[in-house]
Amino acid sequence: MNRYETVVSGGYQSAASANKVLKNTYLLLSATLFFSAVMAAVSIALQVPSIAYIISVIGAMVMGIFVLPRTANSSKGIGVIFLITGLLGFGLGPILSMYLSLPNGPQTIATAFGGTGIIFLGLSGYALTSKRDFSFMGGFLFAGMMVLVVGMIANLFLQMPLLSLVVAGGIILVMSGFILFDTSRILRGGETNYIMATYGLFLSLFNIFISLLQILGIFGSDE
Amino acid sequence: MDWMTILGTVAGIMMLVFLWPAYKHWSQNSPKAEQGDWASVLVALGAVVLLVIVLIALVR
Numbered sequence A: 001m002n003r004y005e006t007v008v009s010g011g012y013q014s015a016a017s018a019n020k021v022l023k024n025t026y027l028l029l030s031a032t033l034f035f036s037a038v039m040a041a042v043s044i045a046l047q048v049p050s051i052a053y054i055i056s057v058i059g060a061m062v063m064g065i066f067v068l069p070r071t072a073n074s075s076k077g078i079g080v081i082f083l084i085t086g087l088l089g090f091g092l093g094p095i096l097s098m099y100l101s102l103p104n105g106p107q108t109i110a111t112a113f114g115g116t117g118i119i120f121l122g123l124s125g126y127a128l129t130s131k132r133d134f135s136f137m138g139g140f141l142f143a144g145m146m147v148l149v150v151g152m153i154a155n156l157f158l159q160m161p162l163l164s165l166v167v168a169g170g171i172i173l174v175m176s177g178f179i180l181f182d183t184s185r186i187l188r189g190g191e192t193n194y195i196m197a198t199y200g201l202f203l204s205l206f207n208i209f210i211s212l213l214q215i216l217g218i219f220g221s222d223e
Numbered sequence B: 001m002d003w004m005t006i007l008g009t010v011a012g013i014m015m016l017v018f019l020w021p022a023y024k025h026w027s028q029n030s031p032k033a034e035q036g037d038w039a040s041v042l043v044a045l046g047a048v049v050l051l052v053i054v055l056i057a058l059v060r
Helices: A002-046 A051-071 A076-100 A103-132 A132-160 A160-187 A194-220 B003-029 B036-060
Strands: none
Touching: A002 A076, A002 A103, A002 A160, A002 A194, A051 A076, A051 A194, A051 B003, A076 A103, A076 A194, A103 A160, A103 A194, A103 B036, A132 B003, A132 B036, A160 A194, A160 B036, A194 B036
16 A cells, blocks of 8 residues: 555656646746747847858857756756857848748748747647657657758758758658657656756757748749 | 858758767667557658648748
8 A cells, every 4th residue: 555655646746747847848948939039030130141040050059068968957057048049049030031031021931930839839739648658759860860960961062952842841850759759758757857858849949940931931932 | 162051061060979979879778669659650740741731832
């Protein structure tokens, strides 16, 4: 009986702790998305050059790899996550400016934004309600991501529109897989740090938005 | 070669270097998929593909 009670109580505590991590993750994700959007608006207003995008991505990547894991267990981590997401939002400015100057640009941006929101809400809801453990996809997702990065590097030199379309489509699928993977890890106690969880989900959303924008931009243009 | 290409290549190589340990870790430590796991992933990703097709139709 005691053993049973301990198991039930342990399960309840871990479920409560996972729910707390999930709640904090969604709160921080909302705040960072808002901050990122504000920084994108600032970047559009300042008309920063397009090289700012790649510099911001490299800066955010360096901070995400070297600084965030060391600060994520302290209050400094909150500042670092806002710095990273703000930097990514600032880098998005030149891309959004370019789309805004196109004939159907504002509609394309709004569609990509709405599509990203639907994908995130749908997949998160699916991971939360199905209660499946999606961590079996880990190796597959990271391998897929590496193949896509190789494709991205190759296309910097090849400049093939079809390859960029394939890579953008692949990124949407792999990042969708990461949303299922990350959400199920939070639910099952595999990720207990809400700052790191927010970082993972933010990157998935950011990459889905950029790739969707690229695909809709290609199909929406008259050329 | 312009600055965007050089910086893009540097960023891509950096990403590969840092993705490799995560790939190694997860390929060795991922739990095995149970029956129906892959099917549930394919259903979710299929829905994403359908949504993207609808969005493309909206902007055309």
